[in-house]
Structure formats: C-alpha cells, structure tokens
C-alpha cells in the first residue's frame with residue numbers, strides 16, 4: 455500500500471547503465487513513470503525495451519545508476535507483491551488449468567483462493583477456467599499469463615509485448631482491460647513494437663538503440679514533430695537525433 459512519504463512517480467530511473475553479454479545495451483537512461491497511467495514503451499526490436507523492464511522489476515544486473523519503484527530500490531523483497539511482470543515468453547504451465555495456474559501464482563504471493571476466482575472473472579476466463587491452458591486459444595493463454603501477474607493485486611504492472619500475435623479484436627479487448635486496470639488506480643508499463651498502439655497509452659516513451667528518443671504524451675510528440683502518426687513521429691525523432 456502507498457504511504458504518504460512515497461514519491462509521485464511509480465518508477466524513477468537515474469543514470470541507468472546496463473551491460474549484457476559484454477555489450478553496453480543501455481548507456482544512460484533517465485525516466486520517471488507517473489502513477490496511475492498507462493505508459494507505452496515503444497520502439498523497434500532490440501532497442502532495449504525488455505532490458506529496461508527487467509531493470510525495473512529487479513531481474514537485471516545493472517552496471518550503474520539507480521532504479522526505484524515506489525521509492526524503493528528495484529529488486530527489493532518489499533516490492534515483490536507490488537509489481538506484476540509478464541514476460542514475452544509464457545511463464546504459465548500448459549498442462550494445468552487456468553484456475554490451477556492462478557492458484558499456483560496466488561500461493562507464491564500469499565493470496566487466498568477468493569482472489570483467484572475474482573481474477574478469472576476480471577480477465578474474462580471464468581467460462582474456461584477449468585480447461586488445461588494447452589487447450590486454450592493464444593489470446594486466452596496470454597490472458598492467463600496476465601492473470602498470473604494480476605492475482606496478487608499489484609500496483610504496478612510491467613507487460614512485455616502483451617498483445618504480440620493477437621488478432622485485432624483480442625488486442626482491442628486486452629487494451630480495454632488495461633484501461634480498466636488504469637482506471638482502478640494501477641500503473642501500467644506496456645511495451646510494443648506496434649506503433650499504432652501509441653494512441654491507447656496516456657504517455658509514450660520511444661526507445662531506440664538503448665536510448666530514449668521521446669518521453670511525453672502522444673499529442674505533444676505529434677505536435678513537436680509536426681507529424682500525424684506514431685511511425686512518422688518516431689522516424690522524425692530518429693532523424694533529429696542523428697542530425
């Protein structure tokens with residue numbers, strides 16, 4: 455739970471430097487993620503989005519700088535229940551049912567079974583809750599992953615490419631759920647390389663080559679670049695940086 459001494463930003467990063475496999479992947483990142491918003495981390499594959507997310511959830515060894523979540527150093531045990539992380543690779547068990555998967559993750563964060571049933575309803579999987587995940591559609595399976603992250607009722611959700619491979623209707627439904635979660639007070643950091651997801655976010659962070667090209671509202675980014683879509687804005691900012 456939030457206390458009055460906590461900072462306004464859900465995530466606060468200063469001078470973050472990350473080296474992976476001998477490569478300087480993130481040379482110097484400064485970023486604040488405001489509370490109660492959906493922040494989209496957008497950019498091409500290999501730009502550093504996953505590495506940045508790993509640093510925020512405390513799964514990445516860092517070479518320098520600081521990463522704080524709710525004013526606490528990333529990776530601290532005190533943050534474990536306050537952050538839900540969904541990776542690109544499904545981290546759920548295909549041979550277990552949706553309910554069993556959620557019950558397993560609930561147990562790891564000490565949540566009672568009431569929370570599992572409520573989460574299954576919330577993610578729209580109550581009807582298929584007792585089927586093994588291996589028999590569900592791709593969209594349903596990705597909602598089970600999301601449910602596993604949601605079951606502990608975390609304040610910050612870090613979602614790495616949650617809509618990849620989903621058809622437009624499922625993407626729309628998932629974004630509807632993200633907006634509901636935001637409206638209930640949660641902070642969401644959502645990565646995507648699909649630029650047309652920009653308009654669904656409250657704020658955007660454009661990431662390229664381990665750096666941040668822009669960190670603002672979509673509206674301000676379009677105005678600043680004199681463009682009318684996210685792809686064109688990204689290109690304009692890339693050219694500006696190169697110049």
Ligand SMILES: Nc1ncnc2c1ncn2[C@@H]1O[C@H](COP(=O)(O)OP(=O)(O)OP(=O)(O)O)[C@@H](O)[C@H]1O
Nearest residue numbers: 474475476477479498499500501502503504505506
């Ligand atoms: N284990 C690793 N060892 C060495 N380099 C790595 C490792 N993992 C990632 N990298 C490099 O770090 C850079 C950033 O990768 P990262 O996965 O963070 O990007 P991304 O924007 O999330 O892309 P994607 O959406 O494809 O995951 C890339 O150049 C990648 O090759």
